[in-house]
Amino acid sequence: MAKAEKNETAATAKQTQISQSYWSLVWWKFKRNRVAVIGGIILLVFYFSFVFIPEILSPYALENSSDYTEAGPTRIHFIDQDGKFHLRPFIYGVEKKIDFTTRKRIFIEDTTKVYPIQFMVHGDAYKLLGLIPMDIHLYGVDQKTNPDARVLILGADALGRDWFTRIMYGGRLSLMIGLIGQFLTLFFGTTMGVVSGYYGGWVDMVIQRTTEFLGAFPDIPLFMALAAAIPSFWSPLAVYFMLTLILSFVRWGGLARQVRGMILSLREREYVLAAKSAGANDNRLMFRHLLPGTMSHVVVIATLSIPGMILAETALSWLGLGLRPPLTSWGVLLQDAATVRAIHNTPWELWTVPFIIVTILAYNMLGDGLRDALDPYGSR
Numbered sequence: 001m002a003k004a005e006k007n008e009t010a011a012t013a014k015q016t017q018i019s020q021s022y023w024s025l026v027w028w029k030f031k032r033n034r035v036a037v038i039g040g041i042i043l044l045v046f047y048f049s050f051v052f053i054p055e056i057l058s059p060y061a062l063e064n065s066s067d068y069t070e071a072g073p074t075r076i077h078f079i080d081q082d083g084k085f086h087l088r089p090f091i092y093g094v095e096k097k098i099d100f101t102t103r104k105r106i107f108i109e110d111t112t113k114v115y116p117i118q119f120m121v122h123g124d125a126y127k128l129l130g131l132i133p134m135d136i137h138l139y140g141v142d143q144k145t146n147p148d149a150r151v152l153i154l155g156a157d158a159l160g161r162d163w164f165t166r167i168m169y170g171g172r173l174s175l176m177i178g179l180i181g182q183f184l185t186l187f188f189g190t191t192m193g194v195v196s197g198y199y200g201g202w203v204d205m206v207i208q209r210t211t212e213f214l215g216a217f218p219d220i221p222l223f224m225a226l227a228a229a230i231p232s233f234w235s236p237l238a239v240y241f242m243l244t245l246i247l248s249f250v251r252w253g254g255l256a257r258q259v260r261g262m263i264l265s266l267r268e269r270e271y272v273l274a275a276k277s278a279g280a281n282d283n284r285l286m287f288r289h290l291l292p293g294t295m296s297h298v299v300v301i302a303t304l305s306i307p308g309m310i311l312a313e314t315a316l317s318w319l320g321l322g323l324r325p326p327l328t329s330w331g332v333l334l335q336d337a338a339t340v341r342a343i344h345n346t347p348w349e350l351w352t353v354p355f356i357i358v359t360i361l362a363y364n365m366l367g368d369g370l371r372d373a374l375d376p377y378g379s380r
Contacts, residue, residue: 036369050171193259
């Protein structure tokens with residue numbers, strides 16, 4: 001009896017699965033892949049935090065410097081020196097001294113000064129999304145009553161700026177350059193791939209020889225050559241957009257070749273021939289009938305290519321050929337942490353690396369899950 005009920009339930013589930021639409025099956029299969037779901041959640045949290053609300057999550061303004069030059073991460077306490085437990089976390093004040101052996105400034109906790117950490121506290125003013133004036137920060141010490149106190153959970157740099165704040169603001173540019181650059185790559189790659197595969201002939205030859213020409217150059221030297229051509233007197237914002245265009249210009253060739261191959265097989269399908277017989281023009285055939293057939297593949301390629309965009313920007317900025325101060329990206333932060341002096345005196349500046357690694361892994365997890373989900377009839 002139990003076996004019959006089990007078979008009936010399985011048959012019902014299979015029938016439900018068969019009757020669903022393609023995108024319902026894609027979503028159903030994607031949800032079953034826990035690794036991909038975790039990667040997607042991480043990316044949603046990162047983009048919401050780094051792109052939209054870094055001002056709220058960080059305790060200080062980006063360029064808020066202090067006397068805490070090269071100060072290490074602040075120790076957060078729940079138990080005071082008398083052994084009493086406090087529900088509200090607190091920090092001690094610090095006393096600045098000079099270590100005459102190492103010739104380095106050191107910070108020693110002063111247990112006579114206790115500063116409670118407050119949440120949703122008023123601090124440096126900013127404009128949320130560039131529009132809404134606010135001064136609320138997720139955590140911090142009341143700067144009006146305790147102007148000298150600082151909560152530096154990841155330490156400070158050589159100018160006394162909170163390193164966690166710089167990571168938050170740097171993530172905005174690094175993550176956005178990946179999205180914008182990949183969007184432009186998709187636009188160029190899919191358009192040229194569709195045109196190449198549909199028309200063939202000399203059009204196909206010109207486009208494919210162009211992609212082969214771009215692919216013949218090693219990525220990093222080509223990036224360096226193109227990025228070095230950016231005039232030094234340009235504004236940081238102009239450099240940002242030009243770098244995005246450069247990354248898109250170099251990366252579109254591979255996608256165009258893949259889309260071309262799919263178009264060559266799709267253009268002889270019955271529905272395409274029927275549309276042509278009905279009088280559809282070339283633009284409608286290419287972008288209304290042929291291009292949608294490649295989108296599942298394009299989505300996966302885009303998801304897996306965004307990490308490459310982020311790493312390319314990081315590498316160029318680290319080499320000093322990409323974004324430059326006063327713009328802040330993860331690559332710019334790595335450039336600050338790339339000296340022997342920084343590694344010795346401020347090793348906490350390497351905290352930028354885990355954020356980059358987690359972002360890349362999350363994109364790969366999501367892309368791998370999408371690749372399987374977009375083939376819901378496959379065996380995996």
